[in-house]
Amino acid sequence: MVDSLKQAAIVGIGQTEFSKNSGRSEQQLAAEAILAACQDAGIDPADIDGMTTFGLDNSDEIDVMRSLGCRDINYTTRLPQGGAASVTTIVHAKNAVESGMCDTFVIWRAMNERSQYRFGQPAMSISPDAHSSTFLEWCFPFGAQTPAAWEALSCGPYLDKFGVTSEDLGRIAVLMRKHAATNPDAWFYEKPITLEDHQASRWIIEPWLHLLDCCQESDGGVALVVTRMDKARDLKQKPARIIGAEYSMLFNHEIISDFYEGDLISHDIAERVTEKLIASCDIAPKDTNVAMIYDNFTPQILRQLEGFGYCGIGEAKDYVKDGHMELDGKSPLSPNGGLMGEGYIHGMNNITEGVRQVRGTAANQVKDVETVFLASGVAGAIIGE
């Protein structure tokens, strides 16, 4: 582990409102979110010297610099694998500042994926040679054309093997909406659902996913500022130290279309990330106080809970049913309502919530939080005081 003064920390968080029609450009959403994160931290945007976003983000680094008046960037990178990039950004930010390459590193993700285009619907214009999209060639002519279809196809063997019912999945959706209902920033604020609502919602993907098993399509922007603890001490907020952040990409595995390798039962990549986390910081995800786990679709929560070691294989549906992920449970899950309840800014709004939980400023604050686990399938991070 690095010297505590050289350790990376998240010192600023920023976001726009989460809506279905932002009424402004993605570039503006990006700039507003980054500016908010800098103001939260007490940092001048001119001092930003490193940045990353997702391969799928439409805002160019040049335009971000031009909007915010950034002078000189030492390091930029863009991350593959769709929303799995969300926690991967933390791995890169940590490396960038702890290596000394950057002092003020910014992460952003901004999208009008409801009003400008539909992330959940078949995209006719993606080049099969583009990043993260060669898999389309093998799915599109067979009518598997949406993220929900790919996800359900890859999770089917797991759900079948352990007899996971639609009610089991529905309990996850009900929990996310319960948390969102008391979070004023959530799109579904004051709109909880029942298991009956879940069961009655229309089919998206037979035989596994109802509408309420799916995250939202949202407009909005989210940003983070990361620096080292030696600098963090002079800033406005209580820093959220990045205690561990690990990533794994395994041979022949894809992300949402992960069909070709392994037994399709265990989450091999999450297991590997967990091993790396324990080796690097001696903390297991299950020993943290809050679980911010990427909830694009309900089955993904079950598979990640097992992959990241919260429970044994096949046990996740009962782990949820037994109440461990309630706000007063052993491992509260996404107190903001997650991507289903709060908004879907490609996972990044789950990271800002993790920071608020460490600061003690969340709408649904968990008691006595020392550490929070952030996860997006291929990456996991542990942040804390």
Add this chain to the structure above:
Amino acid sequence: MSMRPDPIQRIDTAFFWEACERGEFVAQKCEKCDVLWHPPRPICPTCHSTEKTTQKLSGKGRLLSWVKQVTPGAFGFPEPPVAALIELEEGIRLVSNLEGVETDDIIIGMNVAVDFAETSGGKAVPIFRAAEAS
């Protein structure tokens, strides 16, 4: 007439779809180490040879997983087809369709055999139907 989307074809993958047009179901194989793989790739991941050939497959396999993309409806299909993940007896997997089986009768692990379906532009893709145990 089929409205099914034509396969996207790339330099490294066209051989697969061209074989389908001839009614042949093939996988890529390394000339040197005899290993089969799918999806296709330009170079053998084991020995790094670029000398590739193809092997005709038996077309027999079993169903690992299936879904029906109901909302939004599948582009190019009047009714949502059953998209299926198939494991072939040669050990490789691919996404395809299961045709001719009512959804109530689908069983994970059931035996399937290859057939071909025409696409809107007169190309062909492999699909699967229920088969007796081999």
